[in-house]
Amino acid sequence: MEFADYIIKDYDGNIFISMNNTDENVLNNCSQLTHCLAVVKIGNDYLLGWNKWRNRYEIFGGCIENGETARECIVRECFEELGIENGEYSYLGAMKFLMMPDYFSDNERVEYGGLFGITLNNMTVEDIYNRINDRDEIIKLALYSNIKNKEPIAPIDEKLLEYY
Numbered sequence: 001m002e003f004a005d006y007i008i009k010d011y012d013g014n015i016f017i018s019m020n021n022t023d024e025n026v027l028n029n030c031s032q033l034t035h036c037l038a039v040v041k042i043g044n045d046y047l048l049g050w051n052k053w054r055n056r057y058e059i060f061g062g063c064i065e066n067g068e069t070a071r072e073c074i075v076r077e078c079f080e081e082l083g084i085e086n087g088e089y090s091y092l093g094a095m096k097f098l099m100m101p102d103y104f105s106d107n108e109r110v111e112y113g114g115l116f117g118i119t120l121n122n123m124t125v126e127d128i129y130n131r132i133n134d135r136d137e138i139i140k141l142a143l144y145s146n147i148k149n150k151e152p153i154a155p156i157d158e159k160l161l162e163y164y
């Protein structure tokens with residue numbers, strides 16, 4: 001399956017097909033909703049995390065657990081990956097992807113994800129890093145301006161920064 005028009009393709013062949021203004025409640029009822037991601041800002045810069053499994057910087061998020069809404073998923077993921085307990089999350093829209101076979105499935109598949117934004121005022125990268133309880137996946141943090149064109153960044157995630 002290939003799409004003639006799409007936003008960006010990553011190194012693994014995954015394709016970011018579209019970003020839609022789908023209502024958050026409608027998205028929650030989508031059977032292909034699998035995950036949520038968060039674009040995190042500190043001031044006017046973006047925070048990224050080094051994923052030790054994929055060896056690159058990424059934005060934050062993960063898979064929706066059984067019974068979770070998109071918002072509940074991103075709140076849980078940001079707590080796990082960043083130690084954020086209370087934050088104001090802005091729903092930015094629904095992402096549509098063509099995903100290649102990977103750890104989660106042996107098949108090519110279309111998936112939807114919710115994209116959220118959160119701004120952390122009066123915090124530094126060090127403040128956030130010290131709050132992380134589970135460093136199983138994200139092992140270091142950096143501001144986008146410090147790593148752009150210097151470190152590997154997931155292409156789709158870098159593109160998603162533009163939506164917040």
